[in-house]
Amino acid sequence: MKDTKTESAASFDVNDYLRQDRMPHFLCPGCGHGIALRALLWAVHEQGIPKDRLAVVSGIGCSGRLSAYIDANTFHTTHGRPLTFATGLKLARPDLHVIVITGDGDCLAIGGNHLIHACRRNLDITCVMLNNEIYGMTGGQVSPMTAEGRFTTTTPEGNTEPNFDACALAAAAGASFVGREVTAQVLALKTLLGQAIAHEGFSFVEVLSDCTEIYGRKNDLGASPEMMLAKKSAMRPYAYRNTVDVPFRPNALRTGVLTRTDRPEYGAAWRAMAARIRNEEH
């Protein structure tokens, strides 16, 4: 049996992947983004991606700031557009491993169009969406992932809009790898992110993160540990699939790998076509 305590876990030191001079990070106490960042770096480590070959592209918001802490080639771009920058970067430099870190507002509101087209195109990018159901950086406004009834600064009487099912959206748009995980399940999250990185094609991972300082407080969801653990208990693990049709909570979201299909990666397909054209020319 592989002993995680002494082998793989010991060989991963998050400090090897952090820009030490940037720490401590600017996130609020208990912010789930920090846990997700650590899990992501762990997955990068396990996939054996050299830091020089890693490009992290992020958008605007709390999630967008994370790239600055990663000791890699990092690009903090414009609001909602990290997938577009990443598309250009990956096409121009297929040798780089491109990971996009985005948030629910960044990815699904202002960047929604880019997401669905990135899913459709199937370029080899890993898109990690940190879903904390709120615009934290600007002070707690409603996002496309805010649940109905929740209080935010722009829904003072409770949110009256339904939210997206981001994974269903990505899958419907054609993403060839879709997964979801909570921060509390660090090992599962790390494994899922590793699978997403290893997947050839566009992979979309929704990480259910917690904004404790703003969202949690405004909605009386408890302190950081309570919020984190509540999410964990509300999930419906992938292993339940086809065994328990109606889980304990009918609305529980599935976690784990939700979609995985094998279809041509866009960049490789383009390069093959371009090579054919060049051969015909000569």
Added chain:
Amino acid sequence: MTAPSLAAAPPALTGRRNLEGNEACALGAIRAGCRFFAGYPITPSSEVAETMARELPKVGGTFIQMEDEIASMGAVIGASMGGVTAMTATSGPGFSLKQENLGYACGAEIPCVIVNVMRGGPSTGMPTRPAQGDILQARWGTHGDHAVIVLAPASVGEAYSETIRAVELSETLRVPVVVLLDEVIGHLTETVDLGAVPETPGIARPFATGPREGFLPYAETADLVPPMPRPGDGYRSHCTGLTHGPDGFPTQNPAVAAAALTRTTDKLVLHRARIESWREQATEDADLLIVAIGISARAARQAVKDLRAEGLKVGLFRPVTLWPFPETPLREAVAAAGTRKVLVPEMNQGQLVLEVERVLAGRAEVAGLSRIDGETLTPDEIAGAAREALK
């Protein structure tokens, strides 16, 4: 695996060819080393994308049609951050959509070329009709203070050579460059002698080569153009649209912020001689000087010939580099000839005339001539206005 080489040599473009302005733009960019194009269809610029889609694969480049104008600008910047020369093309409404990401390229000093083929506006306006309404959008379209270079070709040959120059300026100075065509130039087919375009020396972006330890991606160098770290070369630096210090990380230190922002504008002042370009016709003794760009300048050229034939001392000053405006050359031309009056014909309600008034500041009497009905200014109209002004 190392960074891909800039692939196959550009096609041998020599001899005389019939080219459309938009096509010439695309071919010029490829000749200059552009190997990435992302765009979105919009009249009257779509032929640039179509040419790129056809030609780029042949030279190992990449073409992609993105989901919208915003995305195509983002992809161009992303490719350029990866170290590959990149371009996009659009028209007025699309140019507006690109402005946010264009601001990012200005702030983070990412080389890129944006072709804007101007059409009648505002909004959808007259999509197939020419106009010159984006003269100020090209300069001030994005948010905040920023440096940007705008080139304004007036012929198909110039669309080719100025796009080459756009790539060169953009790559070597790390600044976005806008190639501002009007619909007439974009859709005009002319015979171009491609061999006559001087072979440009290798257009090389300054990439970082020094030690990795302690590397500062935005260090203040003597030429004010910091060498750019290329991903994969081991610098592992950070790039952000937040105002950043020499280390590339955000700062709110007033002194550091001011130094960083002024460097990007000082850069263009320092390299002004390389950036500025203009043409003069019969300016030596001109009582009246016409200042015009693009298709309006071509009408003006005929007007100058006609008026000279009548014995009127009229000349033409045509900025090829529209922004930064060649202000010293214009002042010198006016001073040398003792010019009394300046006429600025343009296909908008008066944009270029504002800059000419600012530059001349009382040295000569400046008047504008507008046309905004989707038709071009004619030589007769310009000549008429010039005669009137000289009365």
Added chain:
Amino acid sequence: MDKRNRTTNVLIVGVGGQGVIMVSKVLAQLCQEAGHDVKQSEVHGMAKRGGGVFSHVRFGAKVWSPTIPEGEVDILVALEWAEGLRWIRHLKPETGTFIADCQKIVPPFACRSRKRGAEPAYAPQTPEEIIDQVHAGYVMDATGLAANLGNARAANTVLLGALSTALDFPEEAWAQVIAATVPPKSVQINARAFAEGRAWALGGTKRIDVTASGLQKSRAEVHHPQVETVVEITADWCKGCDICVKSCPERCLRLNDQLKAELALPDLCTGCQLCSWLCPDMAISVTNTPVQEAAS
């Protein structure tokens, strides 16, 4: 000091989320109720954490400009140590009063070295050096005081207590405005925090009362039969979210009085690493090294 003609200038500084705006609101409200003309201007917004926030409060018979010229600040209230130092040149050289929490929120820009364990170049001056430069100065552990009362977030009210000793408003007026400003459920704790801060500052015109500072990293070794476990907690990175404490299967962690995580019961630690995996601040490192069998 002729109060009818003179404007009193109070500058309140800190970083996002600390309550700079609350302090200035209380002061502005108090001044207004006392019949002064008041102007308050502030910078905040995208500064949830890490960004500087400042607020100018000016009051007097008639106030014209909303901002205080450099060197004209009568009282500088700093909710964070380095922010205080950044603004100290704005104090009136001869008569200015400096009131600061010694709490340090090390910003992400405080260190220039990429090396592991590098010391951040964060505000190296000691409180003693600073107090020497000002007319009157108070450096206190307001966050610690407030934490002892049950909520570290009341640190700003502790500083209001200290501020109240430097201005001529009756104590009851302060208490009333504070009670009307804070959420109903925290009226009591804020009243106590105000009283504590006021009592502390009445102890003298120059007073320093701080806990030890510096980049702190605690290290605990746990010996198991087969593995040697080392738990390291970087206190300066820990933000006291409590996740490790509540998630630890052995309940061997706790938050100390500075709201930093510490390994309270090392003997119970099994080296499972859950705390380090779940720490959003990456402040905890747990390493397990197999014990080498002695050669037989």
